Amino acid sequence: MTxxxxxxxxxxxxxxxxxxxxxxxxxDALVKRVAEDVLTTIRSDKDIQAGDIAKIRQVMEVKLVPNxxxxxxxxxxxxxxxxxxxxEQQKQLTDxxxxxxxxxxxxxxxxxxxxxxxxxxxxxNPADTExxxxxxxxxSGQAPVQIDYSMEKTPEGWKAYDVVVAGVxxxxxxxxxxxxxxxxxxxxGLMKALTNKNRGPAPPPPVK
Numbered sequence: 001m002t003x004x005x006x007x008x009x010x011x012x013x014x015x016x017x018x019x020x021x022x023x024x025x026x027x028d029a030l031v032k033r034v035a036e037d038v039l040t041t042i043r044s045d046k047d048i049q050a051g052d053i054a055k056i057r058q059v060m061e062v063k064l065v066p067n068x069x070x071x072x073x074x075x076x077x078x079x080x081x082x083x084x085x086x087x088e089q090q091k092q093l094t095d096x097x098x099x100x101x102x103x104x105x106x107x108x109x110x111x112x113x114x115x116x117x118x119x120x121x122x123x124x125n126p127a128d129t130e131x132x133x134x135x136x137x138x139x140s141g142q143a144p145v146q147i148d149y150s151m152e153k154t155p156e157g158w159k160a161y162d163v164v165v166a167g168v169x170x171x172x173x174x175x176x177x178x179x180x181x182x183x184x185x186x187x188x189g190l191m192k193a194l195t196n197k198n199r200g201p202a203p204p205p206p207v208k
Contacts, residue, residue, distance in 0.1 A: 031135070069161040074090070076169075
């Protein structure tokens with residue numbers, strides 16, 4: 001699995017907590033508004049600062065999860081193996097991958113309070129249905145990190161399907177692992193592996 005650096009984890013959480021009520025916003029305005037709102041929350045919530053993972057997951061489930069295209073994310077993570085899965089397998093894989101991502105990245109949310117985000121001008125034509133929202137995370141005493149959000153326009157509004165950190169795709173960091181599991185154990189083996197991961201302790205984020 002390719003390793004992604006912190007603050008990719010927290011950028012994922014903050015930049016993509018997109019509220020459905022504001023679906024008509026431009027994707028860059030939406031990312032900025034919600035990121036700043038979530039920053040305010042984590043800087044003031046004592047439970048989150050103390051590492052209350054259950055509360056952090058609740059925030060993610062309410063604000064983040066509904067605004068990802070987890071079907072597309074899972075398909076990207078599986079690559080060509082996605083087409084070999086039945087519709088029932090695809091649904092379970094999508095649900096399990098969603099759970100894995102939430103459990104993996106929930107713990108990073110409370111660590112973001114001292115970082116700031118810069119938002120780059122959006123390059124977008126009126127007819128575009130896919131865009132990249134570019135941001136930069138600044139950390140005191142460290143080099144900034146570019147975070148690009150791949151977003152698509154859906155009937156329900158803009159949704160995110162990937163985050164690219166310093167040129168590395170968050171979703172496809174899982175591709176080698178998933179492909180190896182499918183090669184050795186089939187799609188059913190991958191489903192079992194994800195289920196077992198989600199039953200155990202939260203896995204560490206893929207950071208270096």
